[in-house]
């Protein structure tokens with residue numbers, strides 16, 4: 565559902581103020597402690613942020629894609645670790661249920677996901693199945709009226725906080741994508757173990773862990789979508805997720821550029837603000853132009869999705885362009901800040917590290933190019949070029 569013309573600016577303004585007044589002042593603390601304070605989780609629940617994309621019938625806001633990306637533009641102006649608190653619930657943790665869940669599964673899980681009482685995680689990646697995600701070896705075998713899962717997943721966001729995992733596991737003997745099914749696996753089941761949070765380059769406060777399944781028994785109705793259709797569930801979920809990540813890159817780039825411009829206006833060298841030196845101004849202008857291009861791409865793809873069009877190419881193109889774009893914007897910002905961009909005090913080096921992951925997760929830049937090329941090879945040609 566799109567927000568109406570009256571509600572949208574109020575909602576986005578509330579988010580903007582929450583980001584500016586609550587999240588941004590906590591960025592350094594979160595980076596240093598590697599924890600988002602419980603109070604922030606609670607405030608995000610109160611604001612309804614966990615349920616932005618969950619249908620209203622299940623207690624969420626049921627935002628359309630355009631409103632979702634506009635909300636993400638705002639949220640992503642604070643350290644990406646904060647968005648990670650709600651990110652899985654909004655995307656890969658809930659949308660499989662929204663798109664493929666039975667009424668019973670939806671009734672059981674979605675209202676808790678929308679309220680934030682249930683935190684979700686999406687478990688696809690394995691040691692030998694990263695970009696080649698159809699190579700998963702985690703297995704689910706039928707046993708009585710249920711399934712028994714065995715295997716190991718890695719780099720699973722929010723695994724240490726999650727109440728519900730969507731797990732991709734191999735069922736049957738069909739090779740590749742056709743042999744994969746999706747399962748809803750509650751945390752705390754016997755045999756389900758979570759590793760400690762990994763140490764990583766950036767986004768401290770957002771945790772990823774290994775997850776092990778050792779004879780984990782789930783009932784028959786844990787199957788999400790049809791048996792053997794798990795890869796479709798994963799790809800449909802990721803298509804939407806890629807546009808969400810692209811919006812995240814746009815929001816982050818807008819904040820980084822704003823910081824760089826503010827610095828360039830006040831830092832004096834050779835008797836004038838460095839923004840008046842053309843080589844510095846050129847870096848800022850390039851970042852601004854690329855940011856506007858990325859924003860336009862995301863909004864156009866979001867509107868196309870809202871109009872019912874399939875957008876695999878557009879979502880991948882937006883994710884590819886925007887994740888590379890925010891990397892360039894962050895790199896130029898470090899340059900504009902000079903030495904102050906390299907030391908930790910200004911926070912710019914943290915942004916530089918934080919945004920690096922956007923070119924890797926939910927499909928690397930190389931995988932996005934493969935998706936775009938695959939769509940181009942299809943006939944008829946996609947309509948967006950007209």
Ligand SMILES: Cc1cc2nc3c(=O)[nH]c(=O)nc-3n(C[C@H](O)[C@H](O)[C@H](O)COP(=O)(O)OP(=O)(O)OC[C@H]3O[C@@H](n4cnc5c(N)ncnc54)[C@H](O)[C@@H]3O)c2cc1C
Pocket residue numbers: 685686687688689693694695696718719720721722772921924925926927928929930931
């Ligand atoms: C912070 C973080 C959060 C994550 N969260 C989750 C999560 O919640 N759930 C989850 O399931 N996973 C998650 N992941 C995993 C993430 O999606 C994978 O790391 C990513 O898909 C890449 O897989 P890989 O690391 O195995 O790299 P690889 O697949 O080994 O890729 C290595 C390099 O080879 C390139 N490459 C591989 N195949 C090709 C090809 N055919 N053509 C050209 N180049 C190729 C890649 O682009 C890359 O540059 C997360 C990872 C991180 C770091």
